[in-house]
Amino acid sequence: MKQFEYVRPASVAEAVAAAARPGAAYLAAGTNLLDLMKGGVSRPDRLVDITHLDGLDRIERLADGSLRIGALVSNADLAHDAEFARCYPAVAEALLSGASAQLRNAATVGGNLLQRTRCAYFYDTASRCNKREAGSGCDARGGENRTHAVLGWSESCIATHPSDFCVPLVALDAIVEIEGRAGRREIALDDLHRLPGETPARETALEPGDLIVAVRLPPAAREFAAHARYLKVRERTSYAFAVVSAAAALRIENGRIRDVRLALGGVAARPWRARAAEDLLKGATPAKDVFREAARRALADAKPSGDNAFKIELARRIVVRALTLAAAGTPARIPALPASPLASTSGAIHA
Amino acid sequence: MPELNLTSAPAHLRHGSNIGQPLTRRDGVLKVKGQATYAADNHPPGMLFAVMAVSSIARGRVTSLDIAAAKRHPGVVDVMTPDHKPPLAVDPEVKTNPFVFRMEVLQSNEVRYANQPIAVVIAETLEAATEGAVLLAPRYEALPALVGLDAGESYVPPVVGVGNPTENHRGDVEAGLASAEKQIDATYETPPQYHNAMEPHAIVAHWDGDHLSIDMPTQGLMLSLARIAELFGIAHDKIHIRSPFLGGGFGSKGLMAGPPTLGIMAAKLVGKPVKLVLRREQMFGPVGHRAPTRQRLRIGADGEGRLTAIDHHARTVSSTFDDFYEPAADASHTLYAAPAIRTSHDAVRVNTGTPLFMRAPGEATGSLALESAIDEMAWACGLDPLAFRLKNYAEVEPITGRPFSSKALRACYEQGAARFGWAQRVREPRQMRDDAGLLVGWGMGTATFPALMFQAEARAVIRRDGSGAMEIGAHDMGQGAWTALAQIAADAVGLDIDRVDFKAGTSDLPDAGIAGGSAHTATAGAAIHSAGAAVIAKLADLATGDERSPLFGAGNAGVIARDGKLIRRDDASRSESYADILSRAGLVEVEARGTGAPNPAAMQDYAMHAHGAVFAEVKVDPELGQVRVARMVGAFAAGRIVNPHLVRSQLYGGMIWGLSFALHEEAITDRRSGRIMNANLAEYHIPVNADVPPLDVITVEEHDPHVNALGIKGVGEIGITGSAGAVANAVWHATGVRVRRFPIKIEELLTDL
Numbered sequence A: 001m002k003q004f005e006y007v008r009p010a011s012v013a014e015a016v017a018a019a020a021r022p023g024a025a026y027l028a029a030g031t032n033l034l035d036l037m038k039g040g041v042s043r044p045d046r047l048v049d050i051t052h053l054d055g056l057d058r059i060e061r062l063a064d065g066s067l068r069i070g071a072l073v074s075n076a077d078l079a080h081d082a083e084f085a086r087c088y089p090a091v092a093e094a095l096l097s098g099a100s101a102q103l104r105n106a107a108t109v110g111g112n113l114l115q116r117t118r119c120a121y122f123y124d125t126a127s128r129c130n131k132r133e134a135g136s137g138c139d140a141r142g143g144e145n146r147t148h149a150v151l152g153w154s155e156s157c158i159a160t161h162p163s164d165f166c167v168p169l170v171a172l173d174a175i176v177e178i179e180g181r182a183g184r185r186e187i188a189l190d191d192l193h194r195l196p197g198e199t200p201a202r203e204t205a206l207e208p209g210d211l212i213v214a215v216r217l218p219p220a221a222r223e224f225a226a227h228a229r230y231l232k233v234r235e236r237t238s239y240a241f242a243v244v245s246a247a248a249a250l251r252i253e254n255g256r257i258r259d260v261r262l263a264l265g266g267v268a269a270r271p272w273r274a275r276a277a278e279d280l281l282k283g284a285t286p287a288k289d290v291f292r293e294a295a296r297r298a299l300a301d302a303k304p305s306g307d308n309a310f311k312i313e314l315a316r317r318i319v320v321r322a323l324t325l326a327a328a329g330t331p332a333r334i335p336a337l338p339a340s341p342l343a344s345t346s347g348a349i350h351a
Numbered sequence B: 001m002p003e004l005n006l007t008s009a010p011a012h013l014r015h016g017s018n019i020g021q022p023l024t025r026r027d028g029v030l031k032v033k034g035q036a037t038y039a040a041d042n043h044p045p046g047m048l049f050a051v052m053a054v055s056s057i058a059r060g061r062v063t064s065l066d067i068a069a070a071k072r073h074p075g076v077v078d079v080m081t082p083d084h085k086p087p088l089a090v091d092p093e094v095k096t097n098p099f100v101f102r103m104e105v106l107q108s109n110e111v112r113y114a115n116q117p118i119a120v121v122i123a124e125t126l127e128a129a130t131e132g133a134v135l136l137a138p139r140y141e142a143l144p145a146l147v148g149l150d151a152g153e154s155y156v157p158p159v160v161g162v163g164n165p166t167e168n169h170r171g172d173v174e175a176g177l178a179s180a181e182k183q184i185d186a187t188y189e190t191p192p193q194y195h196n197a198m199e200p201h202a203i204v205a206h207w208d209g210d211h212l213s214i215d216m217p218t219q220g221l222m223l224s225l226a227r228i229a230e231l232f233g234i235a236h237d238k239i240h241i242r243s244p245f246l247g248g249g250f251g252s253k254g255l256m257a258g259p260p261t262l263g264i265m266a267a268k269l270v271g272k273p274v275k276l277v278l279r280r281e282q283m284f285g286p287v288g289h290r291a292p293t294r295q296r297l298r299i300g301a302d303g304e305g306r307l308t309a310i311d312h313h314a315r316t317v318s319s320t321f322d323d324f325y326e327p328a329a330d331a332s333h334t335l336y337a338a339p340a341i342r343t344s345h346d347a348v349r350v351n352t353g354t355p356l357f358m359r360a361p362g363e364a365t366g367s368l369a370l371e372s373a374i375d376e377m378a379w380a381c382g383l384d385p386l387a388f389r390l391k392n393y394a395e396v397e398p399i400t401g402r403p404f405s406s407k408a409l410r411a412c413y414e415q416g417a418a419r420f421g422w423a424q425r426v427r428e429p430r431q432m433r434d435d436a437g438l439l440v441g442w443g444m445g446t447a448t449f450p451a452l453m454f455q456a457e458a459r460a461v462i463r464r465d466g467s468g469a470m471e472i473g474a475h476d477m478g479q480g481a482w483t484a485l486a487q488i489a490a491d492a493v494g495l496d497i498d499r500v501d502f503k504a505g506t507s508d509l510p511d512a513g514i515a516g517g518s519a520h521t522a523t524a525g526a527a528i529h530s531a532g533a534a535v536i537a538k539l540a541d542l543a544t545g546d547e548r549s550p551l552f553g554a555g556n557a558g559v560i561a562r563d564g565k566l567i568r569r570d571d572a573s574r575s576e577s578y579a580d581i582l583s584r585a586g587l588v589e590v591e592a593r594g595t596g597a598p599n600p601a602a603m604q605d606y607a608m609h610a611h612g613a614v615f616a617e618v619k620v621d622p623e624l625g626q627v628r629v630a631r632m633v634g635a636f637a638a639g640r641i642v643n644p645h646l647v648r649s650q651l652y653g654g655m656i657w658g659l660s661f662a663l664h665e666e667a668i669t670d671r672r673s674g675r676i677m678n679a680n681l682a683e684y685h686i687p688v689n690a691d692v693p694p695l696d697v698i699t700v701e702e703h704d705p706h707v708n709a710l711g712i713k714g715v716g717e718i719g720i721t722g723s724a725g726a727v728a729n730a731v732w733h734a735t736g737v738r739v740r741r742f743p744i745k746i747e748e749l750l751t752d753l
Ligand SMILES: Cc1cc2nc3c(=O)[nH]c(=O)nc-3n(C[C@H](O)[C@H](O)[C@H](O)COP(=O)(O)OP(=O)(O)OC[C@H]3O[C@@H](n4cnc5c(N)ncnc54)[C@H](O)[C@@H]3O)c2cc1C
Pocket: A025, A026, A027, A028, A029, A030, A031, A032, A033, A034, A035, A050, A071, A097, A098, A099, A100, A103, A106, A107, A108, A109, A110, A111, A112, A113, A114, A115, A116, A162, A163, A164, A165, A210, A211, A212, A213, A239, A240, A241, A242, B682
């Protein structure tokens, strides 16, 4: 393996200073980063191990009703926190539909947000990839691209962001707390991931040294608990990335949709918030027709980036289904096969 | 090799005969505790680590390697390249026999496929060797890669599989099709698949002068040893290979491949023990794979639903430099009683590693196409798929007209269908839903696999302390040879299984042939059986010829061996223990050898196959297209069942692979570069636990007096056949959509709402 420096800072400030230098990378659980390093995709000179930093592994209920999740909380601990799952069921369901139990035990909140694309050409260092090497080209165009983006892509890059967790988070207006060289700031999760444009190598709004310290769910996020679902279509029942996924959260009052959140996963370089569809749904009576129209709007700008036109139709159908499931009400328990359309299949004991 | 302390069998499971008992794996506890040493667990003192650098182009030439950069890296000891390597005694391009495949062991700069080894870095640590391989930063002169089933001009290979004729026919297929009332003409495609055993190919090689000591998983100890002896120009008795456990092989560890050969070369180059283990992505190239196929089936039937003809043509690929042809169309030889059958193959050459045997080679690919087509034909004829199969049940092997040595397929159909509840099936597709609104479909497929026998030898010993030993260089790929063969050995020498020192897994033992073709238990078992009989005969001679023995004079009546005693066949009250016989004769032990081999006369007279019937239920989301198998029942008739426990596991594994074949498994090749884009277990999908439904396996009783002395047919591969077709047919039945390109993908099932 390429030799690199390994540092274990004692404080957040030390971490930021250590990671601000060129060639440095934060190491959380490493479930993504170490694979990338083994494949020669990432070749950092210095790893700044943040797993020993104090205070980043807490789930805190704040006075104003928001929830603050430390960047080092593991995906599994968060999903299995009963209070969390009760208040934000779609987020818990999304977490449990990701990766495998072993990976979820290790993977952190911050790492999940910043996991890299699964584009095979990004991983294959012999391929041209604008994201890995700016300006080199994009071999996914004209290649094996049936799972690539249908929204927000550019000629430079058609990759998707693979996170499940981010999809309901972005729907619920999550906020990312960042510690940087200039101190603390926060941005909407919706602004964290950038669309590729001409510069797909610039994936996020983060600056060198920026450390995600927490993700915050604003007070309004819990108002959707009674009608919130995440749905994920994948190529096998578990342990696979989404082909397309959707998070739908509704606030229903007197039979009408008072408020609604809708986001798609697996379709773009970032979790895709479908605001035009939300606007349509606000005030409507939940019904198939209006859900179909919302789905049409959500995908209005979609276009295939390769052999993936089916994803557009699939995404429309998932939107309808996710809205339908959300309208029907959050189940008392997360299904045995979280987020799976096949959740009801008998014999499902685990995912 | 450290002594293997296999778990003793629980006493309550033994009731006289060992064969037929469901003993748990004797190596199970070792494996659970992590004490079973696999090849890569061996670390002889002074061992160095070797890592292969592999090609990222599929065709062309390596023009430069930055050897200096690699060598400068701390810990790197040497870099083996075509210009710097120990010589081989023979050119590895020369095919000295049909079981020799060409391998890439740094003989030139030519690149013939992606992931071909182009250099080996040897270092003090794995990390240093790995980084050294990266630092080589190869440059290439690349040529356009040949990719896919239409890569070039097709040709008719001389043989397919292992020496099968490329074309076969019986009767007049065109006339049969012309006279048919119903016809189908359908083309099916199956993708390339890679074996991906859990344990990657690995070797620890250690030269001591001209002695070569090797730890390496192999399905063919003596074939590997012979190839190594030939390549390195050393005598057989200078080589010792240990392969006590394999973490799976599926055919890819049968023959000596390039990478382990490179490990031996590296050890020679540096004069120290060397370990070389493939990285997962390196298994997608130099160690074999299942070639893709495109199969066209034309089938005709008369007004009653009786077949008039089957024409099965398969297109496949081989590498640009060697020949192995997936014999897919041969699947149509044995199952359905069409008066006219024609099977044929052609191929194109592509830039891949040479395809190889992969669990049920030919049968798996061919069965999926055939069973799909038979299902289509049943529908075209307006018949239930089981009724259609029964109507066309082959009483003799259709392609040859030979009788079957045994065939309990009818019982498989009956018992499987009854357990599944097949009689409740609605014939029309897209009619069944579950409570949650998911589409439900039921499908079936017939399973078949030939009952093969190879050559093997075993050595049996009876010792003066009343114990015995059985030695055979057999292979435990995880299928349970340590247990099943020991059971046969115990019966063969008339001893309790714990009294028989069963030795296997090393090359200094008698040649057990190859663990392949589902023939290992039958072949090695036959050798063990005959070695046991021979040693018992020697013991009997000692006793019956000695007037001091209670068995004196029993030579004509004969004796039987049981519980460490010889017993007069006609008078059970007269017996003598092995210990007494030997001590009186003043012998420490007696030994004898025995062999197992095919019986050419029986093979002339009979068609020998195992059979089965697989039934599957799938659920499909009607709008989103995601599929999940809900349950499967498989009923198999495979002759004598040595250990029901282990056999069930083999059949489960096969059925799961069938499910995988239909729904998941596929190597995705970039059509421009020829590189495999999903060469990792995150993206090369096989079923996970949540994909595998409750499986129900029935073993149907079958006595076969012809296949071999023990009546054993294999169970290693048959489970895939039939299963893939059953799942595919169930998907059709659920959705009304006939998918003919595998694996079945979501987009194919996104039907109009
Ligand atoms: C086989 C496999 C299957 C998977 N399947 C799924 C799936 O189905 N769905 C899904 O959503 N995910 C899936 N994943 C991805 C998984 O969720 C991520 O690997 C994991 O969440 C990353 O977290 P980590 O803590 O290991 O991050 P690391 O690997 O340690 O880090 C990932 C990246 O984030 C950066 N980073 C980490 N923490 C911080 C921080 N606090 N501030 C700034 N930068 C930071 C690192 O520098 C690195 O660039 C899968 C992964 C694997 C290996």
